[in-house]
Amino acid sequence: MIRLIAAFMLSLLLAFAVHAVAVDEKPLEDPVKEAMARDLMKEIRCLVCQNQSIEDSNADLARDLRQVVRERIALGDTPANVRSYLVDRYGDWVLLEPPVKKSTYFLWASPFIFLAFVLYFVLRSRKPAPKPAPLSEEEQAELEKLLHGDTGSER
Amino acid sequence: MQRFVPLLFVLAMFGLFFVMMTTEGRNQKEIKSVLIGKPVPAFSIEGLEEGAPTLTDADLKTGEPVFVNFFASWCVPCRAEHESLMTLARTHGAKVIGIAYKDTPAKALGFLDELGNPFVKTGADSNGRVAIDWGVTGVPETFLVSGNGTIVYRHWGPIVGDGLEAKVLPALEALQ
Numbered sequence: 001m002i003r004l005i006a007a008f009m010l011s012l013l014l015a016f017a018v019h020a021v022a023v024d025e026k027p028l029e030d031p032v033k034e035a036m037a038r039d040l041m042k043e044i045r046c047l048v049c050q051n052q053s054i055e056d057s058n059a060d061l062a063r064d065l066r067q068v069v070r071e072r073i074a075l076g077d078t079p080a081n082v083r084s085y086l087v088d089r090y091g092d093w094v095l096l097e098p099p100v101k102k103s104t105y106f107l108w109a110s111p112f113i114f115l116a117f118v119l120y121f122v123l124r125s126r127k128p129a130p131k132p133a134p135l136s137e138e139e140q141a142e143l144e145k146l147l148h149g150d151t152g153s154e155r
Numbered sequence: 156m157q158r159f160v161p162l163l164f165v166l167a168m169f170g171l172f173f174v175m176m177t178t179e180g181r182n183q184k185e186i187k188s189v190l191i192g193k194p195v196p197a198f199s200i201e202g203l204e205e206g207a208p209t210l211t212d213a214d215l216k217t218g219e220p221v222f223v224n225f226f227a228s229w230c231v232p233c234r235a236e237h238e239s240l241m242t243l244a245r246t247h248g249a250k251v252i253g254i255a256y257k258d259t260p261a262k263a264l265g266f267l268d269e270l271g272n273p274f275v276k277t278g279a280d281s282n283g284r285v286a287i288d289w290g291v292t293g294v295p296e297t298f299l300v301s302g303n304g305t306i307v308y309r310h311w312g313p314i315v316g317d318g319l320e321a322k323v324l325p326a327l328e329a330l331q
Contacts, residue, residue, distance in 0.1 A: 047292040090189065091187065091188070093187075
């Protein structure tokens with residue numbers, strides 16, 4: 001019984017989680033366009049909360065921007081059009097994923113640069129110890145003597 | 156020498172972080188406006204007073220510099236900066252236009268009655284769409300528009316402290 005109740009409550013929780021934001025909003029009638037708008041909303045930064053997308057933010061501005069996105073998609077704009085519409089007003093910052101362009105080359109390359117650094121230092125510290133210098137003639141003779149047992153001294 | 160390279164690298168990073176954190180005039184929440192140097196967006200909204208003429212982008216292309224201030228009666232920082240707007244309009248004779256963001260005309264007018272009205276003209280942006288076209292992320296925000304309708308400066312957040320003397324007035328002087 002307890003398990004049943006728990007399962008029910010969990011399902012309730014999940015149901016609310018899905019509709020947490022969009023509950024007071026009218027989705028577009030065309031499900032294809034609504035899906036397109038929803039996907040786009042996930043890419044747009046909520047500018048007041050900054051690390052949330054407008055899709056999962058409750059901020060007023062996020063709601064307004066969701067409305068803008070839906071309107072423009074309904075009017076037949078492509079996601080790229082809507083994106084540039086928003087970038088024209090808020091700058092690249094409005095996109096959660098920074099676009100690849102001249103000013104962001106370093107940003108996008110930085111993980112690889114960092115990785116190269118790490119690899120460089122790891123490989124260098126792993127270098128095998130240098131080979132010892134070859135034995136001189138005297139040492140060689142000494143070695144032969146030792147190996148062949150005729151040390152010259154009685155045991 | 157080579158073994159100090161990682162240490163130097165780490166120290167350089169610390170140095171960089173420290174400089175970035177302590178440099179004045181950097182607000183990591185502030186987003187640089189992309190509209191600087193661009194013409195003002197086209198818009199047309201009702202004035203706040205009943206029967207007042209509509210406010211359009213043409214009002215910002217009159218040949219003289221004009222400030223555009225987005226405010227709201229429900230916005231606490233707007234109250235804090237109001238004194239600066241009054242000084243800007245009364246003492247420095249600047250033309251300031253006020254746009255009430257997501258506010259009812261009655262409440263916005265009440266706000267101006269209470270604190271004084273620094274605006275030569277007002278507009279009601281009831282659904283916040285004009286603000287979106289201006290790239291406004293919250294109130295207050297103040298823009299300086301040159302005589303030909305180009306946005307030259309954006310003040311993010313309230314004009315308080317030395318903001319008026321250090322930032323807003325120099326921007327205006329640069330235009331004159």
